[in-house]
Amino acid sequence: MVTKEEVLEEYGLDQLDESRNVSLSEEELENDSKGQLIKKAGQLRDRRNELNQMASERASKRDDLNAKTREKVDEAQEHRESRDELNEQVQEHKESRNELNAQANELFDEVEEMKQDLELGSGKSIEELKEEIEDLEFKQQTEVLGTEEERELIEKIESKREKLAEKKGKVDQSDELEELIEEAEEVRSEASTHHQKVTELADEAQEHHNQMIEAYREADEIRDEADAMHELFVEAQEAADQHHEDFVRVQKRLRELDKEEEEEKKEEREAKMEEEREEAEEIYQKFKEGETLDTEDLMKLQKTGLL
Structure with missing residues (x-):
């Protein structure tokens, strides 16, 4: 079983440095x-971008x-x-071979029967008889x-x-026998041709079988590497997702802080406006009482709309 470390080394990829x-x-967030x-x-x-690149x-x-x-x-x-097709052809040639061999056997049995009927197989052959006569x-x-010896001779x-x-x-009278022998030998020869095809096709089918086994073996090896690479992808992607999730949490916290700052500023502005309004009212009261106002006091009254 291939390891993740072996896959990284084989394909020249960097390991995930958790540090x-x-x-x-x-x-920290709060x-x-x-x-x-x-x-x-x-x-x-x-870091999220780096991890996403690694995962990709x-x-x-x-x-x-x-x-x-x-x-x-x-x-x-x-x-x-290919193997199955060749095996089908092997089976077809086997059937043809067996049928022809059976047919040839029947013909050769007929040949033997005819020889026995003609008694060509019994006694001495024609050549032997010729030699003895000579x-x-x-x-x-x-x-x-x-005289007696010559008569007997x-x-x-x-x-x-x-x-x-x-x-x-x-x-x-055995022309028919010769034809039968020739037919039997032709059938046997045809059966031998089918037997030769059986041998050739069976060898070819075996070669395809061996190549099939090798291809499946290589597929299993590559699949193991793909599975290990998927684990490495998940490892990097989960780390990237965690960094993204934390990044989003920080962004949310920053928006909260921005909102808090805005609210604080708003409160400060409102407090300042209230302070200015109260001061302006005091100045306006003095004005109504006949006190002389300086330029700064007049500007404060104008700013609050009391003048």
Whole structure:
């Protein structure tokens, strides 16, 4: 099983350095100053972007590996289909071979039966009979024989000549046998051709089977790498999501602080306006009582609308 570290090394990707991650505690979120939070938000944003880039690279590599896995599975499937098609052809040729062998066996059985009927297989062959006759005739011509011996020799020669003539007659009548033998041999030859195809196609089917097994093995290896790369992607993406979540929390807190500042400023403005209004009323009262006002007092009355 491939490890995440091995996958990172193989594809030249950086490991996730957790020491560079930016943390955010509830205490920091509630108590840090606006300036500190603005700095923290920048750190969270920058680290989030780095982690998103890392996650994107890992996702891209994972998708490439998944695509290669599918290619290998498709390749294996093609070999499977080729193997199955070839095995079907093997079966067809086997059936044809077996049928032809059975047919050839029947024909050769007929040949043997016909030979037995013609008795061509029994006794001496035509060539043997010819040689024996020639030997006996040579003996008759070259040796001095008594009357009885010569008569017996002549009878032997005549007997063998009769057997030879009978044998030749049967052979002359065996054209049908020769045709049957030829047909049987042709059928057997055709069966051998189918057997040769069985051997060739079976070897080819086995080669596709071996390639299918190898393709599935490679697909499993690549799938393991893709799974490890997906774990690495999730690792980076979850860290990026956490940084984004913290970044959003800081931004929300900053908006709250901005709102609080606005409210404080508003309260200050209102308090100042109230103070100015009260001071202007005092000046206006003095004015009504006939006191002389200086320029600054007059401006204060104009500002509050009392003059």
